[in-house]
Amino acid sequence: MRASRYLIATLKENPSDAEIVSHQLMLRAGMIRKLASGLYTWLPLGLRVLRKVERIVREEMDRSGGQEVLMPAIQPAELWQESGRWQQYGGELLRLKDRHDRDFCFGPTHEEVITDLIRNELKSYKELPANFYQIQTKFRDERRPRFGVMRAREFLMKDAYSFHVGSESLNETYEVMHRTYCAIFDRLGLDYRPVEADSGAIGGSASHEFHVLASSGEDEIAFSTESDYAANLEKAVALAPTDDRPQPSEDMTEVATPGQTTIAAISDFLKVPTEKTVKTLLVKAEAEDGEERGLVALILRGDHTLNDIKAENLPGIAEPLTMATDEEIRKATGCPPGSIGPVKLPVPVIVDRAAAHLADFVCGANREGYHLTGVNWERDLPLGRVEDLRNVVEGDLSPDGKGVLEIRRGIEVGHIFKLGNKYSKAMGATVLDENGKSALLEMGCYGIGVSRIVAAAIEQNHDDRGIIWPDAIAPFEVAVVTLNGHKSPAVQEAGEKLYEQLSQAGFDVLLDDRKERPGVKFADLELTGLPHRVVVSDRGLTAGTLEYKGRRDADKQDLPIDEILPFLQNASPRRGH
């Protein structure tokens, strides 16, 4: 492609409404433009990246045995009523009426449509397992779209749905998809982690998320320093300490702590590290038929944080997790929140595994303005129910016993689920099994946010000059820059020749033949993140050299003209594919 005939729509200034770096850089590099809130046009340079991501996803899905289909974006309400989601789905479902006043939606997902198709088409276990996928435009009417294509309303997604008789077959395909997703993200050239995810809300029995690691990510992921274990923070198990709890060495003492109501303040005031304190959180108990709901106390080490999902999944605790109000706390304990503690608390207590391992700890005295020091379980108060209540922290033991946990931030770009028979049951999707009996289909579903990957790749790969594309998804792999080509026929000719040579060798090449100053060209190429830059200049031609600089390189280097092709073939990992 010749840059002189191509829309290079770079911007110097950071757009004021772009909050995250990928959004800023996609606008500045001329990859996207906003049409309306959460709606973006992909400009030529951006679309090249999107199409490369799409192609890699398609090739690996095909390789895995997936069959590509294409379902309509517009879906009839009847199917969503059948599954129950027409009512359940909130404002994110874009509902609309056609000219005959019939209800439809712009599909955010296609479980209903594919289940309807399959219940009509497949009759026998002999036709299974089968895995159907599509790469298709979806719509989610976000209340507050933001972050560019990272959380757009209209987006490109790969969604796949597998069908099975029996969970063993589902498990097999689930494993195939897990491997396929790894192959996809490997080929994309991204640093990613498949992590165990909570599947409670979806109603399935297993679920993994695939995260692109980036410090700007919205999600926290815990993973082992010495094994493949990885889970999102919600799901990561905090093991109980393996050694014995230390013996008590202090007496329990009530001390005045006037005005000190936070862990940090108490720790400071009493000169005790936060990890020797406990905090007491009161939450609503699970309702029992018609009764007023009581409270439950959750005890955590002062330096730990409550994991809401773990807590609400426990029997006896209301779901969703609901913190008691100050009013309710006073009513139940006779004391304000900043001074409560587990000793003689008139509320059932659940103790986190780490808090249960403390000796000589500090806690509220259940008396305003006082705390207790030197408190010990079983000596000063009973240690009743112990559970995993907290978020893991760096340095915790890995739940699989190998290594310790590290925590990194990630951007969720893929998700695989075992759906089980949730949809097949609601919609009556059955086939005849080996015994000629009707069997409900087991289903898996497997999503990848194709357009989101583009943004996530930038969050992970950029510097203060712009984007740094992995070769596999760069809009162009190589930029050939002619310096003052409009003045020097020799430079222009050598540039054209190199452009042809590299293109014929299979590289996606941008020939920057624009009548711009070198500084403008270099800045644009760095902003747009092209991995390899080759400069053709009069000075170089005289010396028989071209100047090469990789996007991540600190220095440029001169290479003999006929060494540039083998050099690039060696430098670009995609060539090996």
Added chain:
Amino acid sequence: MRASRYLIATLKENPSDAEIVSHQLMLRAGMIRKLASGLYTWLPLGLRVLRKVERIVREEMDRSGGQEVLMPAIQPAELWQESGRWQQYGGELLRLKDRHDRDFCFGPTHEEVITDLIRNELKSYKELPANFYQIQTKFRDERRPRFGVMRAREFLMKDAYSFHVGSESLNETYEVMHRTYCAIFDRLGLDYRPVEADSGAIGGSASHEFHVLASSGEDEIAFSTESDYAANLEKAVALAPTDDRPQPSEDMTEVATPGQTTIAAISDFLKVPTEKTVKTLLVKAEAEDGEERGLVALILRGDHTLNDIKAENLPGIAEPLTMATDEEIRKATGCPPGSIGPVKLPVPVIVDRAAAHLADFVCGANREGYHLTGVNWERDLPLGRVEDLRNVVEGDLSPDGKGVLEIRRGIEVGHIFKLGNKYSKAMGATVLDENGKSALLEMGCYGIGVSRIVAAAIEQNHDDRGIIWPDAIAPFEVAVVTLNGHKSPAVQEAGEKLYEQLSQAGFDVLLDDRKERPGVKFADLELTGLPHRVVVSDRGLTAGTLEYKGRRDADKQDLPIDEILPFLQNASPRRGH
């Protein structure tokens, strides 16, 4: 692809709601399934065809210098209000509201969005010409969707928009797109014609349609036997006869024609050929400020038909063309419609060129139950205004003077327009020209119905056994059929080997390894239209041969095993690409 792991969803019966052959065959061959009225899911076999069409369109658009973009399906009402189309566009525009009650539509076309983009991005004539295209899902809320994907509500379209300073540049790109469309339809392997089309309604200055020829087509196309001239029937010029009008040889005579009110009846009753009669059609005149609209009489030869578009484009005639009611005819002429004629008609008369060439003709006498015979222009009545009013017929001279016209039916699959400044004017899209002055952009737009092409290809290429794909868009080019492969390991092994060999040579191969009877496999392969079939059997292996049959062949033939690859390479035109 192995058929045993692929959704071959063929149907034996013709679906009752499919009216045309492509719709029937796409359902029967398992290419599509209906989700709701005008909404279709593309099954794996159908999607392979769609993607091949899409790829050819993309490659040729890229080759022509087009820059691919991707605009949102959902568009804000504001832009449509700016162009005026929010009000003008009828019920086919799917209007909807988002969760914040803002107005949007599901775009049936993208003139507004691209014009908005370009007015923001481009500043100077130096950045022009530029041609942006997308291949994208569109929605047209047809009142009565029918014919499957031929006239679906949701469909896949390639739309392109070019921008220029000055009409010369627009003309150049228009010609490039004309050539590009020819290259696309050539590669698709379809019999097509680019035809001149009426561009009045769109407001542009030139327009061509691209039609796939098929006897089931909705449109009629006239083209020359001896030149490239082709136009749709609306547009094809009917030349005036070049010889002199014959001299009168009969006297004008009034004859009683009781109860004879149609041309066919009069011709029969008077034993006069229809081409010696004229018919008189009364239509509304163009309104002049506030006045009651009068009538105009259009005179055509009895065997010719009125061309509405030609008529309404004439000065003095109301647009849209509006026929006078019986009541209005009686009021204006004192006579019912079946007996009116041009002699002494108290209404202005416009005579078609062919009718103006008649001598001794028959027409209504403007007296109920009577006609005139032996009527002659200029002797019996003045010959005033003569115009081209009729549809051409086969055998008419070609307007370019070369050969005569043939008429065939076609399916419109592409359309190119010179839009001029319609949108740039309404939306204020300008750039600075060479003199530093603000210039309104000139625009062209260029559409291809990607999903419609699939149906049109079938309308053109089928027989009573099913579809006959052109190689370039066949879902698979070659079927390798193993006869009783599940019983004969030798057959199975040879089939697998051939499958690998042909796949490696670049063919898209379907290995039909299903445990089905040969008759079932052959019927499926003929229905799904695969161009080349190779059968592996025990009998053949013993003789060292494979059985080949092309989809259009009457007979099969045995070929030595090692000759099959060169044979297919020779037989498949795509291999030459």
